[in-house]
Amino acid sequence: MTTLTQRHAHRGFYAIAAAALVAASLTTAFGATPDPGAANPKPIVPVRSVASSAASHQALATQWLAFWNGDLDLAKTIVAPDFALHATLLDGRPDTEISGPAGLAGWVAQSHGLFGDLRFTVQVGPIIDGDFAVLRWVAVGRYRGGIPGAYAPVGTPLRFTGTDILRIEGGKVKDYWLNADTGDLLMQLKVGQGPATQAAPAR
Known part of the structure; x- marks a missing residue:
């Protein structure tokens, strides 16, 4: 048992x-x-999709540079219809007045009207992080006149720098944050410095 x-x-x-x-x-x-x-659990994103998105954003950043260098027709291709600018404008206007592809193209055209031979080159970047692209740029040109309070002679060579932060949505720039070295540019333009004081004639 x-x-x-x-x-x-x-x-x-x-x-x-x-x-x-x-x-x-x-x-x-x-x-x-x-x-x-x-x-x-978080969905697994294929490595190929991430790489493809980064390459697409890199290409868009290249077009963005060409746009700022005068190819204004690119606005229809790379700027979203509900594009929004986030920046301090030299003329004191609110940044909300510049919206959509046409608004941004008009602002870029105005910049070229104030500064002749205006040319942008990238110093750092583009740095891609998800839906964002960041570029550190340097611009050179010559003052054409037309800025109130600026006493720099027409033809004065200028060099200024800045950083663009782009938020990309649907393959187009949806938001644009601009952080430019405006103080340095205003000094080169002699804004608020007044004309040179002439010596009073001797009696």
Whole structure:
């Protein structure tokens, strides 16, 4: 009686061990059973999709530079219809007055009207981070006149720098944050410095 009971006990133990081994093998092969109470895992983004998006943003940043260098027709291609500017404008207007492709193209055209031979080159970047592209640029040109309070002679060479932060949505620039070294530019333009004082004639 005792021997028969021990045999049944051993068989039960082996059956439990075999079931545990099968369960472990299935878990390894197919993954653990999801816990309904656990937080939803983040979707896996294919590496190829991330690389493709980064390359697309890089290409857009190149077009952005060409746009600022005078290819104004690119606005229709690279600027979103609901584009928004976030910047301090030299003429004191609110940045909300410049919106959409036409508004931005008009602002760029105005910049070229004030500064002849205006040319932008990239110093750093573009740096791509998700839906954002960042460029550090330097611009050179010559003052053409027309800025109120500026006493620099027409033809004065200028060099100024800045950083563009672009938020890209649907393959186009949706938001644009501009951080330019405006103080340096105003000094070169002699804004508020007044004309040179002439010596009073001797009596």
